[in-house]
Each structure stands twice: as C-alpha cells, then as structure tokens.
Amino acid sequence: MNAGNLIDFFNQFASEAKCAEFIAQQRWGNEIICPKCGVVGIKAYKLASGRLKCAECRKPFTVRMGTIFEDSMIPLQKWLLAIYLCTSLKKGISSIQLARYLNVTQKTSWFMLQRIRYVFESGTFEKLKDAVEMDEAYIGGKDNNKHATKRTKYLTGKGAQGFGSKNSKTPVVGMVERGGSLHAVVTSDTGSATLMGLVRKHIDIDATVYTDEHMPYRTLPKIGYKHESVNHGVKEFVNGMASTNTAESFWSHLKRGINGIYHHVSPKHLQKYCDEYSYRWNTREMNDGERFEEWFANFNGKRLTYKTLTKKA
Numbered sequence: 001m002n003a004g005n006l007i008d009f010f011n012q013f014a015s016e017a018k019c020a021e022f023i024a025q026q027r028w029g030n031e032i033i034c035p036k037c038g039v040v041g042i043k044a045y046k047l048a049s050g051r052l053k054c055a056e057c058r059k060p061f062t063v064r065m066g067t068i069f070e071d072s073m074i075p076l077q078k079w080l081l082a083i084y085l086c087t088s089l090k091k092g093i094s095s096i097q098l099a100r101y102l103n104v105t106q107k108t109s110w111f112m113l114q115r116i117r118y119v120f121e122s123g124t125f126e127k128l129k130d131a132v133e134m135d136e137a138y139i140g141g142k143d144n145n146k147h148a149t150k151r152t153k154y155l156t157g158k159g160a161q162g163f164g165s166k167n168s169k170t171p172v173v174g175m176v177e178r179g180g181s182l183h184a185v186v187t188s189d190t191g192s193a194t195l196m197g198l199v200r201k202h203i204d205i206d207a208t209v210y211t212d213e214h215m216p217y218r219t220l221p222k223i224g225y226k227h228e229s230v231n232h233g234v235k236e237f238v239n240g241m242a243s244t245n246t247a248e249s250f251w252s253h254l255k256r257g258i259n260g261i262y263h264h265v266s267p268k269h270l271q272k273y274c275d276e277y278s279y280r281w282n283t284r285e286m287n288d289g290e291r292f293e294e295w296f297a298n299f300n301g302k303r304l305t306y307k308t309l310t311k312k313a
C-alpha cells in the first residue's frame with residue numbers, strides 16, 4: 001500500500017481476488033509453499049472457484065489455509081479492513097465499533113480482533129540494549145472501588161494475590177530501549193524472581209537498566225547489569241539519565257486506551273492488548289500503509305481457533 005490512507009486501501013483491495021493476491025504475495029512472495037504437502041516453490045493452478053491446486057500433490061488449497069483466516073466465512077476484504085483499522089488507529093478499535101463498520105455480529109468482530117492481536121505477538125525478537133527503562137504497571141480490575149488498605153495489598157510487589165480474578169489488577173512489566181523497541185509482559189507478580197527472569201530474557205547484559213526504587217530491582221547488579229534508579233516518592237523524576245519517562249508515557253497511553261476503548265480487559269486476554277499497543281508503539285515511525293504491511297510479516301502459520309481462544313486458562 002502506498003501512503004496508506006483509506007482511499008488507497010479501497011483502490012488496492014477493491015475485490016476478493018485482489019485481496020487474495022495480496023495475501024498470497026505477503027505469505028509466499030514468488031515461492032508458493034503448498035499447505036497440504038509442504039513442497040516449496042510449487043506450480044499452483046488457479047481453479048475456477050478461485051482456489052489453488054498444487055501441481056505436486058494435486059490437492060486444492062487457498063491462501064487462507066494454515067493462517068488466522070482459515071475456517072472463516074468472512075470475506076478477505078473485511079479481514080484486511082479490520083487489520084488496517086486495528087494497526088492504524090492509535091488507540092485501537094472496539095469490537096462494537098468494528099462490528100458496525102463491517103456489518104458483522106459483535107461476537108464475530110471480537111473474534112476477528114483477537115485473531116489479529118494474536119499475530120502481534122512476535123515469535124522472535126532482539127534483546128533490548130544500551131539504555132533500557134524498566135517499569136511495572138497495574139492494569140484493569142475494580143480496585144478503585146475498594147478500601148485503600150485492601151487495595152495496596154495487591155500492589156506490594158510481593159505478587160498480586162488473586163491473580164486472574166476480575167477484582168484484582170494485573171501486573172504488566174514494560175521494558176523499553178530508549179529510541180528503540182518496547183516489550184510489555186503480563187506477569188502473575190512483580191517479585192524479584194519474576195522480574196529478573198524477564199530481565200535475562202529481554203535485556204542485553206551490557207545494557208544499563210533504569211528503574212524506579214521498587215525493591216526487587218536492587219537485584220539487577222547482582223545478576224550483572226548496570227543499574228540506575230529514580231525515586232518517584234520524592235518527585236525526583238529526572239536523576240540525570242535515570243528516568244522511566246518513556247515507559248511511563250507508554251503506560252498512560254495503554255491505560256487511557258484500555259479504559260476508553262475496551263473498558264474492561266480480563267487478565268486472560270491482557271497480554272494480547274499489550275501486544276497490540278506495543279506493536280503500534282514499535283512501528284510509530286511507519287506510515288499507516290507500512291504498519292499494515294508489517295503485520296503480515298508475522299501472520300504466516302499463525303492460527304487461532306475459537307475453541308483455543310475461549311478455553312479456560
């Protein structure tokens with residue numbers, strides 16, 4: 001897609017065939033892999049039905065097979081528009097709004113959005129390096145209605161008791177390389193073992209990690225990381241380089257979005273919303289068309305059925 005506005009979108013994806021062509025190009029480039037027999041670079045014949053037929057195993061297949069579009073009756077144009085809206089709108093789009101735009105039921109649009117979000121979760125990533133801010137936030141729940149003393153019980157950093165219950169907030173740990181990428185991970189607690197596990201997995205050992213004074217971060221030097229902290233309690237927001245401002249601007253954006261657009265997100269699904277917000281944050285330098293295409297870099301082979309999605313965690 002060119003500049004990537006809605007006019008470009010409808011010009012490019014004017015028909016179902018054009019949508020299928022685009023998806024095939026994103027998926028396979030010039031080397032089609034048969035989803036039935038796995039042979040690479042096959043010659044595929046186009047059948048009258050619009051389906052493809054493998055020259056090797058002689059079986060018919062479609063561009064949807066083995067992707068999140070498989071088993072869906074939704075026209076590809078609606079799928080692509082949903083992906084476009086979900087990747088380009090700064091705060092995302094609610095299933096209610098998407099249902100209206102696409103003329104589908106809310107159950108369908110909710111499922112579509114969950115599938116689209118599933119692709120945001122990138123399978124591989126590079127470790128964050130140089131100056132990395134690390135900070136935790138507590139999202140969702142109905143803690144605001146609780147007595148203050150009861151509320152703080154969940155926020156002690158010793159783990160959110162009642163994780164998974166809809167009345168408690170869910171901890172999310174954010175790690176962001178200044179001028180680079182952001183990773184946001186939903187956790188069951190924000191104790192030392194959990195946080196240091198995330199550090200090792202997401203942050204390069206040569207990085208300097210900037211945090212607030214949350215106790216467990218004091219373990220950072222013990223596992224080999226350079227560590228600088230800032231004390232929020234005394235409004236010491238900028239201790240030289242030691243701010244967590246980048247992480248905090250992401251939290252406020254995420255919280256505003258979740259409160260304003262999605263209202264309530266269950267802990268079970270929170271990671272997908274974090275992935276959606278991280279994706280847009282990490283592609284902030286791209287235009288809407290580029291951000292839309294980038295989504296397809298991850299979609300290959302990802303499939304999510306309604307059964308998997310709604311099963312009890």
Ligand SMILES: [Zn+2]
Nearest residue numbers: 034037054057
């Ligand atoms: Zn085949």
